[in-house]
Amino acid sequence: MVTPSITVVMPVFxxxxxxxxxxxxxxxxxxxxxxxxxIIAVDDSSTEPYEDAVLLHTTNVERVTRLNxxxxxxxxxxxxxxxxxxxxxxxxxxTAVMDSDGEDTPEELKRLVERAESDSDKVVVAxxxxxxxxxAFRLFYQFYRFFFSGLTGHRINFGNFMVVPSxxxxxxxxxxxxxNNVAATMVRSRLPIAYLPTKRGxxxxxxxxxxxxxxxxxxxxxxxxFAVSAFIRISVASVLLGMVSLIAAAAATWIRLNTDMHIPGxxxxxxxxxxxxxxxxxxxxxxxxxxxxxxxxxxxxxxxxHALAWIDSSDEILVxxxxxxxxxxxIERA
Numbered sequence: 259m260v261t262p263s264i265t266v267v268m269p270v271f272x273x274x275x276x277x278x279x280x281x282x283x284x285x286x287x288x289x290x291x292x293x294x295x296x297i298i299a300v301d302d303s304s305t306e307p308y309e310d311a312v313l314l315h316t317t318n319v320e321r322v323t324r325l326n327x328x329x330x331x332x333x334x335x336x337x338x339x340x341x342x343x344x345x346x347x348x349x350x351x352x353t354a355v356m357d358s359d360g361e362d363t364p365e366e367l368k369r370l371v372e373r374a375e376s377d378s379d380k381v382v383v384a385x386x387x388x389x390x391x392x393x394a395f396r397l398f399y400q401f402y403r404f405f406f407s408g409l410t411g412h413r414i415n416f417g418n419f420m421v422v423p424s425x426x427x428x429x430x431x432x433x434x435x436x437x438n439n440v441a442a443t444m445v446r447s448r449l450p451i452a453y454l455p456t457k458r459g460x461x462x463x464x465x466x467x468x469x470x471x472x473x474x475x476x477x478x479x480x481x482x483x484f485a486v487s488a489f490i491r492i493s494v495a496s497v498l499l500g501m502v503s504l505i506a507a508a509a510a511t512w513i514r515l516n517t518d519m520h521i522p523g524x525x526x527x528x529x530x531x532x533x534x535x536x537x538x539x540x541x542x543x544x545x546x547x548x549x550x551x552x553x554x555x556x557x558x559x560x561x562x563x564h565a566l567a568w569i570d571s572s573d574e575i576l577v578x579x580x581x582x583x584x585x586x587x588x589i590e591r592a
Contacts, residue, residue, distance in 0.1 A: 264371060265350040266297045267340035268358040269333050272306040276462040277358040285316040287364040293371070296321045296348060299358065299575070300340040303330040322575040327568050334479060335568075337418060338436050342565035343572075345427050354421045355440070360462035362419045370454055374421040377452045381426055381444055384419035384456040398470075402477045409491055410484035414441055416453065431562035435483040439476070442483035489550055493543035500539035507532040 266284065270277045277299055288295060301324050325343055327336065337355055344353050352374055356362035366384060374382045407413050418440050422430070426449055430436055436443040444451065481488055507529045514525035 263294045263296065263350040264352045264354060265344045265348045266295060266354045266356065266367070267300065267337060267344060268297065268356055269300045269302055269336035269340065270304065270358045271302040271330070271333075271336075272304045273359050273464065274304070274306065276360055276464070279462050280358055280360055280364065281316070281319060281322060284364040284367065285319045287368050288318040291318065293318055295319045296323070296350065298340050298344060298348075299324045300336040301326050302332070302336045303327050323572055324575055325572050326570045328570045329568070331568060334418075334440055334476075335437055337440055338431070338561045339565045339568050341422075341427060342431055342561055343569065345431055345562060346566065349424075351424045352421055353424065353427055356419050359464075359466070361459050363457070363459040366419070366456040366459075367421075369456070370419070370421045373452060373454050374423065378423060379425075380450040380452040381423070382421045382452045382454055383416040383441070383444070385416050385453040386456060386458055398473065402473075406477065406481060409481055409488040411487055411491070412442075412445055412484060414445055414480060417441055419456070420444070428562065431565070432560060434559055434561070436561055437559065438479040438482050442480040446483050485550060489543070489546050492546065496539040496542045500536040503532040503536035503539065507536070 268277065268280070281297055284295065284297070295318055297319060299322065303326075325340065327339065331339070341353065341355070344350070352371060354367060354370065356367060362384070370382050370384060374380070403413065403415070420441075426447075429449070430440075430443060430447055433443050433447055435446060510525050510528040510532070
C-alpha cells in the first residue's frame with residue numbers, strides 16, 4: 259500500500275518563530291516514516307516580516323509554502339483559503355489543519371494521520387481530552403456549548419485541528435458557511451466524522467491573541483452556520499413568550515374587573531407591559547425571516563471559487579535539499 263503524502267495547512271499571524279519551530283518538530287515526529295509532507299503557512303497579512311533567508315533542515319517535510327494574503331481575514335478564513343489552495347495545487351490524499359503556535363502538537367498530528375489512514379472515508383478531528391486554558395475560559399466554553407446546543411440542536415466538541423481526506427475537501431469548500439466556522443460546517447455537511455481524544459499543548463512563544471471578543475465572534479460564527487435551526491427555535495420560544503404575555507394581560511384584566519384585589523394603576527401597567535412584550539415576541543421572528551430570505555436571495559461566495567482571490571502571492575520557504583533525503587534523491591536522479 260502506498261502511504262499518502264500529507265498537506266498541512268496552518269494560519270500564521272506574526273508568530274513565525276513558533277511556526278518555524280513547529281515545522282521542525284513535525285519533521286522530527288514523522289522522521290523515519292514513509293510520509294512526505296507539504297506545509298502551507300497562510301500568512302494572514304502579518305505586520306512582522308518573515309526572514310526569507312532562514313533555511314529549514316528537514317527530512318520528511320519536502321516543501322513549505324507561504325501564502326501571502328492581501329489583507330487580514332481572520333483565523334477561520336485563513337484556513338479556508340489554505341484549503342482552497344491545497345485543493346487547487348496539491349494532490350495529497352490527506353489535508354491536515356492545525357494552529358501554528360504549538361498548542362496543536364505534532365505528536366497528536368501523527369495520531370490523527372494514522373487514524374485517518376485506517377478510517378480513510380472519515381474526517382478525523384481532535385477531541386480535547388485535556389485542556390490547558392484557565393478556569394474562566396473553561397467556564398465560558400461550557401456555557402457556549404450549552405447555548406450552542408440549545409439554539410442549534412447540535413453539539414460541537416472539537417475545533418480546527420483535524421485531518422480531511424481529499425474526497426471531502428471539495429465538498430466542504432462548496433459550502434459558503436465554511437467562511438464563518440470550519441468545525442461547524444463539517445458537522446452541517448453531514449460528513450462522516452471520527453473523534454480522537456487528544457491533549458492540548460502549550461504555546462511555544464508569546465501569549466495567545468484570543469480574547470473575550472474573539473471568543474464571542476467565534477461562537478456567533480458557529481451559530482450562524484445553523485442559522486435556520488436557530489431561527490426555528492427562537493421563533494418557537496418567541497411565540498410561546500407572546501402567548502404567555504397575552505394570557506398574563508387577560509388575567510390582569512379579569513382580576514381588575516371581577517375581584518376587589520387591585521392596586522390603582524396596577525392593571526394598566528401590567529396590561530401595557532405584557533402587550534408590549536407580546537408584540538415584540540411576535541415581531542422578532544418576522545424580522546428574522548426577512549433577514550434569512552434576503553441572505554438566501556443574495557449571491558453566495560463559494561470558497562473553492564473565490565478564496566484564491568485573497569492570495570496576493572506565494573513563495574517557497576527554503577528547505578535544504580542536502581539534508582532532505584527525498585529531495586536529495588530527486589536531485590541525484592536529475
